[in-house]
Amino acid sequence: MSQRQTIVSAPGKVLLAGGYLVLDRAYTGLVVATSSRFYASVSDVPAGAASVPTSSFPSASTSVAATPAGSGRATPQRVKSARVSVTAGQFPKDASTWAYDVVFAGENAPKLVPAHEARNKFVEVTLSNVLLYAGERLGRDGLARKLGAGLDVVVLANNDFYSQREQLAAANLPPRLESLAALEPFCPLPRPIGNTNKTGLGSSAALVTSLVAALLQHLGLADVASAADRDEIHSLAQAAHCLAQGKVGSGFDVASAVYGTHVYRRFSPSVLEPLFNGTGSVLSVVRSDAWDTEQRPFRLPRGLRMMLADVDAGTDTPSFVGKVLAWRKDKPEEAKKLWDRVDESNRELEACLAALVDAEKEPSYDQVIAEAASRPITELSDGKVEALLKRTRDAILRVRAGMQAMSSASGVAIEPVEQTRLLDTCSACPGVLGGGVPGAGGYDAVWVLALDAKAPVASVETVWGGWSEMSVCPLSARQSDGGLQLEMSQAVPGLAARLSPA
Numbered sequence: 001m002s003q004r005q006t007i008v009s010a011p012g013k014v015l016l017a018g019g020y021l022v023l024d025r026a027y028t029g030l031v032v033a034t035s036s037r038f039y040a041s042v043s044d045v046p047a048g049a050a051s052v053p054t055s056s057f058p059s060a061s062t063s064v065a066a067t068p069a070g071s072g073r074a075t076p077q078r079v080k081s082a083r084v085s086v087t088a089g090q091f092p093k094d095a096s097t098w099a100y101d102v103v104f105a106g107e108n109a110p111k112l113v114p115a116h117e118a119r120n121k122f123v124e125v126t127l128s129n130v131l132l133y134a135g136e137r138l139g140r141d142g143l144a145r146k147l148g149a150g151l152d153v154v155v156l157a158n159n160d161f162y163s164q165r166e167q168l169a170a171a172n173l174p175p176r177l178e179s180l181a182a183l184e185p186f187c188p189l190p191r192p193i194g195n196t197n198k199t200g201l202g203s204s205a206a207l208v209t210s211l212v213a214a215l216l217q218h219l220g221l222a223d224v225a226s227a228a229d230r231d232e233i234h235s236l237a238q239a240a241h242c243l244a245q246g247k248v249g250s251g252f253d254v255a256s257a258v259y260g261t262h263v264y265r266r267f268s269p270s271v272l273e274p275l276f277n278g279t280g281s282v283l284s285v286v287r288s289d290a291w292d293t294e295q296r297p298f299r300l301p302r303g304l305r306m307m308l309a310d311v312d313a314g315t316d317t318p319s320f321v322g323k324v325l326a327w328r329k330d331k332p333e334e335a336k337k338l339w340d341r342v343d344e345s346n347r348e349l350e351a352c353l354a355a356l357v358d359a360e361k362e363p364s365y366d367q368v369i370a371e372a373a374s375r376p377i378t379e380l381s382d383g384k385v386e387a388l389l390k391r392t393r394d395a396i397l398r399v400r401a402g403m404q405a406m407s408s409a410s411g412v413a414i415e416p417v418e419q420t421r422l423l424d425t426c427s428a429c430p431g432v433l434g435g436g437v438p439g440a441g442g443y444d445a446v447w448v449l450a451l452d453a454k455a456p457v458a459s460v461e462t463v464w465g466g467w468s469e470m471s472v473c474p475l476s477a478r479q480s481d482g483g484l485q486l487e488m489s490q491a492v493p494g495l496a497a498r499l500s501p502a
């Protein structure tokens, strides 16, 4: 008999503008969700296939869930054991399955006892927080009933989340968009996740968010189609992602995984304090009135296309955030002026894109876009749409100038000169509005905003393909407006095959 299955997907992210600023609630960031998605599929373990109700590894005293406030120090009681396993479907199986027995301590608090030695912090912290939340809502017996013999979870990411250079080379394919389309969906990767190169689309945020949403949907605790439930999923996913990271970032990546493309204003980090210091329960934090995050609607205009590339400069981009923030603390007045200037450019870019969205209703809009695709943007006439395209190009250049100023002031290579050369060359192609380094910047990736037509896309691809200073490999993702989505396995190419047992 086939088991009940729930699949939820969450998009990847690109922070077009607002890197560093978005860490501060005074500023916002322009985050674009990608068409590349992360999928979490949850199925019931068939009754009778339950694990032996004791775990051989390790003892229950090493269980991983934080005990929620007020639940006491009761020793876990093995009133009922369900096995929850998570498998990263495209990675080598022996190193990519994480399994836990769920045991109950005190009144409602479920704990996870690892069933194997393999550990994955993001998976583990997410599962434990979802179960704590579910235990609080359903009570111990209610949750035990819902879990039954357990849950089998499979997570799969679109190819874009991981570098496909090796797969392309193995298939003798050049790093071009058409080659990416020739790779099989959810292409198997040869090494465990920790030894696989990621591309910056936010795999951990998309993993945590899709996992939280799929589990809550499967347990009947949320409906991803409901706006109120999405907010609750968002708060729980932010909490789990921050706990797994051991720090509180801005959270724009989790927000875009939930809500899709938008203008993001962060939550006050203090909302999560009770979880970090063990004074509050997961449910009380998720339902706290202190969540003050904001999402302003925003999308890219019709006829524009976001292109992405994974850059391999042979240089590891270290974590820049600490250094930039240290500089900001050291030079508060200089930093405030710079932050305000960058913010002005970011808001100008948002305003230009919004004005273009508004201009979509002009009868000439599509024709102007089609004609502009074969000409340098600077040479366009002063018609309404043409002028908006030129203004958008200027705004992108100003955003980049701000990031370059941040680089030289803080001594951190946010837009390194190698990236400046690449971006300037792309920006000179016909039909290209401009580009930038996403998020924290560095050597790892670039985005380009072009008119969505053959000529600009081909010109940018040619620049990338011939670039010798660094290896530039396109990603197949484009922009997408949507956030969390309930999925049917048959409707996603390659998904059903990857989900069915070999």
Ligand SMILES: Nc1ncnc2c1ncn2[C@@H]1O[C@H](COP(=O)(O)OP(=O)(O)OP(=O)(O)O)[C@@H](O)[C@H]1O
Residues within 6 Å of the ligand: 087, 088, 120, 121, 122, 123, 155, 156, 157, 161, 193, 194, 198, 199, 200, 201, 202, 203, 204, 205, 207
């Ligand atoms: N397919 C997957 N299955 C299970 N866990 C995954 C998967 N992909 C990523 N992860 C988890 O996310 C971690 C990587 O998170 P980290 O925060 O270091 O990167 P990231 O910022 O999300 O990277 P990127 O933005 O480049 O995707 C991995 O160590 C693993 O725990």
Ligand SMILES: C[C@@](O)(CCOP(=O)(O)O)CC(=O)O
Residues within 6 Å of the ligand: 015, 018, 019, 020, 021, 022, 023, 200, 249, 250, 251, 252, 321, 438, 439, 440, 441
């Ligand atoms: C520097 C920062 O503002 C953006 C980091 O973005 P990314 O992970 O490099 O895409 C940090 C954050 O927002 O948490």
